[in-house]
Amino acid sequence: RKEVEQDPGPFNVPEGATVAFNCTYSNSASQSFFWYRQDCRKEPKLLMSVYSSGNEDGRFTAQLNRASQYISLLIRDSKLSDSATYLCVVMQTGANNLFFGTGTRLTVIP
């Protein structure tokens, strides 16, 4: 079983739409969670950490459900510049290695 699973998409949405991605993780000992964004042929860049209480950063909202072991990312009012691959990332307690999902590809259409 994969450590982190994501729907690879692609998600094609019109500008202004709201889109949500989910991600599940297999190790209940996981303690740190992140969403990274990766543009085509570029390196991953941190979008936001995911905290237990959920957190929001502008148009982006991240939620964590420990009981069900899933993480979500909601993007409101999608912009063309949001087109990228979104990587769900999990880190286990006491370790500093990250487990990455395969990513969900988003394309925002004019």
Place this chain on the structure above:
Amino acid sequence: ETGVTQTPRHLVMGMTNKKSLKCEQHLGHNAMYWYKQSAKKPLELMFVYNFKEQTENNSVPSRFSPECPNSSHLFLHLHTLQPEDSALYLCASSQVQGEHDTQYFGPGTRLTVL
């Protein structure tokens, strides 16, 4: 952004060549990492260095040999690679200090093995 730099950005090598990838971080971090990213696969952690000591080696073949001379520099020495080793090799660094150790990635070296 120049927090983590990698050279070369692109590399084409034959199976009998020896080459090295270089990574440098300018963020004052104490941990550095090598990852491999192949098409349609998640990033795979290869090596971790904490305070210049290797703490993780995820069953990586010996044809990949890391070197960390100091906390700012990380190398990946390559020899007798196989075509399936063609991938994007990403270096990252972080400050290990708690639960949310954010890793910052370099731009990667796109490696093609002929």
